[in-house]
Every structure is written in structure tokens, then in C-alpha cells.
């Protein structure tokens with residue numbers, strides 16, 4: 198019999214700020230795949246994008262507020278403690294060493310991240326240490342841009358949730374999670390223009406953003 202309590206899942210991100218497009222698909226995913234816990238891991242120095250607008254401390258606080266009433270989620274601060282680029286390959290190797298060789302481990306990403314995945318630092322080693330679980334995201338194709346990357350994807354795809362629980366690593370699972378057309382970029386832009394974001398992220402996070410004066414246009418800048 199498959200032990201459905203073994204699979205551990207990390208959900209990495211920049212979370213500048215965290216929003217419902219992060220939380221809701223992953224909540225649905227937890228039901229579909231059978232995850233009793235999801236470990237959210239904010240990065241400190243995102244490898245493939247400019248430094249976030251909010252500080253690491255602010256992004257961590259927003260995550261704490263977002264998950265305060267959601268027991269599914271916990272936080273992992275390991276990347277926040279490193280000043281070097283938050284390369285997932287290094288983090289997942291370290292996590293595997295902690296968890297031992299047999300435990301099933303997964304890294305959760307959105308569809309957009311899957312498309313850029315082959316450009317990640319030592320990407321081909323990541324599946325040695327974990328599975329990839331991919332949440333759907335509107336506006337992004339499901340096919341990889343290059344043939345060789347599509348071949349890599351096809352070689353690792355599974356349609357069987359059980360494989361995520363019975364094997365320690367190495368599979369890619371495209372989950373049928375609900376679509377949320379929300380991005381942190383959209384939220385930052387809307388806030389900069391003083392537009393309403395009530396439906397896009399938890400109220401406690403929005404209150405914190407306003408109290409901290411985050412994502413507002415610079416004083417004197419024209420709207």
C-alpha cells in the first residue's frame with residue numbers, strides 16, 4: 198500500500214508580494230496529489246530576475262500573514278539566510294541530504310517556471326533530488342520552446358500521482374489546478390496606480406503593504 202504521508206513538497210518563489218495565484222492553485226494541488234503540508238520557501242537573491250522591490254524581511258512577513266490561518270503551509274527560511282544567488286539546484290541538493298535518499302520530495306512550480314527551467318543553474322541535476330509538480334498558469338504554453346527540452350520533459354512526465362509517492366525523485370507531473378490570472382507584477386502595477394487589489398491577495402497582506410508604503414510610485418513621480 199502507498200504511504201501518502203511521506204511526500205514532502207517545497208514551493209519556492211520571490212513572492213513580491215505573495216498572492217492568490219500562489220496560494221489557491223497549491224491548495225487545490227494539495228487535495229489532488231495528497232499533500233498534508235507545503236513548505237513555502239522565499240528566495241533571497243532571485244537568480245534570474247532583478248532584486249525584488251520588497252526586502253526579504255518584508256516578503257517573509259507577507260508570507261507569514263498570508264498563511265497564518267492556513268495550516269497546510271509552513272515557511273522555510275534557508276534561502277533567506279544565504280547572500281549568494283538562491284539556486285534551486287543547490288537548495289534541493291541540501292534538502293535531499295537532510296531527508297535521506299528514499300523520501301519522496303517535490304518542488305512545486307508554475308507553468309511559466311517550467312518553460313524557463315532548462316535555463317536554470319544545473320537544471321538537469323534537480324530531478325536527481327526531487328520531482329517537479331507544475332501548476333497551470335494562464336497565458337503560458339505547455340510545450341517547451343526547444344525540441345531537446347521538450348524531449349527532456351517527455352522523458353520525465355508522469356500522469357500517475359502514485360509515482361510521486363512511491364519514487365523519491367525524477368518525475369514531472371502537470372497538475373490540473375485551477376487557473377488564476379494573477380501575477381505579482383500586476384499587483385505592483387495596480388498598487389502603483391492606486392488601483393484596487395482586494396480580489397488578488399489576502400487582506401492582511403494588503404494591509405501590511407499599505408502600512409509599509411510598499412509598491413507605491415516614488416514621491417513626485419507622475420502617475
Ligand SMILES: Nc1ncnc2c1ncn2[C@@H]1O[C@H](COP(=O)(O)OP(=O)(O)OP(=O)(O)O)[C@@H](O)[C@H]1O
Pocket residue numbers: 209210211212213217218219222305306307308309310332333334335377378379380381382383
Ligand atoms: N497565477 C499563478 N498561477 C500559477 N502559478 C503561479 C502563479 N503566479 C506565480 N506562480 C508560480 O509561483 C512561483 C513563484 O512565483 P513568483 O513569486 O515569481 O510570482 P509571480 O507572480 O510570477 O511574480 P512576478 O510577476 O514578480 O514575476 C513560480 O513558480 C510561479 O510560476
Ligand SMILES: O=C(O)c1ccc[n+]([C@@H]2O[C@H](COP(=O)([O-])O)[C@@H](O)[C@H]2O)c1
Pocket residue numbers: 208209210211212238240243244245246283284285286310316317318
Ligand atoms: O536555480 C535557478 O537557476 C533558478 C532560476 C529561476 C528561478 N528559480 C527558483 O524558482 C522559483 C520560482 O522563481 P520566481 O522567479 O518565479 O519567483 C524560486 O524558488 C526561484 O529561486 C531558480
